[in-house]
Amino acid sequence: MNVLIVYAHPEPKSLNGALKDFAVKRLQAAGHAVQVSDLYAMNWKAALDENDSLDGKAGDRFEPSLDSKRAYQNGRQSEDIAREQEKLRWADTVILQFPLWWFSVPAIMKGWVERVYAYGFAYGVGEHSDKHWGDRYGQGSMAGKRAMLIVTTGGWESHYSPRGINGPIDDILFPIQHGILYYPGFDVLPPYVIYRIGRIDMARYAQITEELGQRLDDLFTTSPIAFRPQNAGAYSIPALTLKDDIAPALSGFAAHVA
Template identity: 60%
Template sequence: MKILLVFAHPEPESLAASLRDVAIRELEAAGHEVKVSDLYAMRWRSEVDRSDFPLLAANDRLRVAQASGEAFEAQSLTEDVKAEQEKLLWADTLILQFPLWWYSMPAILKGWVDRVYAYGFAYGVGEHSDKHWGDRFGEGTFAGKRAMLIVTTGGWEEHYSPRGINGPIDDLLFPINHGILYYPGYDVLPSFVTYRVDKLDARGFKEISFALRERMRSLETVEPIPYRSQNAGDYFIPSLHLRPELEDPNTSGFRLHLRSEPREAAVERRRA
């Protein structure tokens, strides 16, 4: 299997970097091929601006989605962006690894997504019809590939529990797992989260390393998060509202977008 690990932490001697190395060693020992995009070491430019689109005329208004689509079609995106796109097309599995800062990913990693996920490459593909609303949320460029997050955080696990003050970790990571990974088609695997990293001692690191190695060994077999496919019949087209018979109409929240039925049943319903 070919794996791209996109790493976002500014300290080469960090716990996150040590866990990255544990993961890479385990994957390579199993015979997988691994490429790493270390964004801080690459001095990745996070902001999107006019310099991303060399063909954009000086007097044209910058509409980022439109400009990225035109640049992708013309193969005029900057070389750093094209290199990352090639890695994504090469990889069977994408791993995003980052510390949880202010309830999200570091800006440099968000900027990687903003620049690399060009219109026409990662989104905006597919046709619209009365039963189909574009290739996204379960379909798209990366359909058939796998992706997951490796996350470190200073808070206690209890802080990120269903009744914890920070909210459930799965809810905090939903915009990334569902909105960045599942949107362009990845099968999204459960995240690997390490808590209280600033207090982790040698024994704790050994335990976490063992658990991470176990996760890397199961990368090809672990069941993905059962997100609902946009075009399988669960949502009205084009409103993209979940059909009321699938969940209590008075219920809201991210869990509504998790299937309660096997994937095979959803596929059969779509065919019908």
């Protein structure tokens, strides 16, 4: 199988750097082909702007969605964007690996998403009608592929528990897993989260690599998170709200997981 690791950490000697190298070796040893987009090493341009099209802006002002659509449809995207899109087409599974900074991905990874997820490539696809509101949330260009997060954080696991001060980790990661990954069609596996990274000794590192190694070994057999597909009957269209008989006691993020 083909695995793409999109990696965002500026220090190669960090825990993240060691785990990225471990993941590559583990996957290759199992016979998988691996590519790594090391965003800091690539000096990835994070800002979405008119320069992402070889033709610049289409009109008097830059319109991100429409200019992205025009550049993608006409084969006029900047070369770095087109190259990353080709990696996504190639991949059977995508791993996003990053430290949790201010409750989200590092800015450079957010910029990778904003620029690579072009209109017509990752969104803005499929018919819009009274029964089908675009190919997204379970459908789309990434349908049939898998995705997983590898996340490190300095906080304790209890800080991210259901009653923890930072909020439940599943809620914090929901915009990434449900929005960035499930939206264009990925089957999203449960994340692998490493807590208290400032307190990791060799014994703890050995435990982490054992756990992560098992997750990588099971990459293609692990059951994905049971997000509700948008166009399968659970949501009213075009309002895109859950129907009254679907999880009536739930609201918020939890309602969108079966």
